[in-house]
Amino acid sequence: MTGKVVVLDPGHNGGNASHPSEINRLVPAGRGQTKACNTTGTATNGGYPEHAFTWDVTKRVQAILVAHGVKVVLTRSNDTGVGPCVNERAATGNAAHADAVVSIHADGATATSAHGFHVAYSSPPLNAEQGAPSVQLAKDVRDALVHDGYATSTYIGSDGLSKRSDLGGLNLSTRPSVLVECGNMRNATEAAAMTSAGGRQRYAEAIAAGILSYVG
Helix, strand or coil: CCCCEEEEEECCCCCHHHCHHHHHCEEEEECCEEEECCCCCCECCCCCEHHHHHHHHHHHHHHHHHHCCCEEEECCCCCCCCCCCHHHHHHHHHHCCCCEEEEEEEECCCCCCCCCEEEEEECCCCCHHHCHHHHHHHHHHHHHHHHCCCCECCCCCECCEEEECCCHHHHCCCCCEEEEEEEECCCHHHHHHHCCHHHHHHHHHHHHHHHHHHHC
16 A cells, blocks of 8 residues: 555534634635535534544544555644635645545434435536546445445435535545545434444444555
């Protein structure tokens, strides 16, 4: 894996909630759209925030990839800051000439019965890398999660994949890029996994396996 570059994008940030004017300002989001710079993310019913989950899982994925010789670049360096904005996150992947860009999130579906993961990619594609390469990356990550026993989403997308035209980080990417929603934080079973260190390690191992399958 020497020479491979992967950009990991842990969703949201710990300081977003206390800086509404900064994260609510509009920025380019692709396809002629503008969107808020960033959002606060969701949380479990017990109050465990998405930004903490994504940061922890991302650091675990990073450790696995680095152990395989992959150079890893993160879009944020801690879980206490603000942003960066979605356009800045995309720019990080573009500037790094990443072989793969993977944004890590968790969902907050209102229905507590809703469960399962999905992997989003930009569609219709705006450039060649958003086409077949991003679709293949999405499938490799999807397949690795399924292989590890994760159920695909019951409430969005199809067969664990979701075509999206509204996500700025994907729209603005010129590299193979996907966004993984690991599950529904409002679902009790998935929340229990997300709030445990062992559960987060299991997510990280599956996501890392999908990335390594793609870049290998």
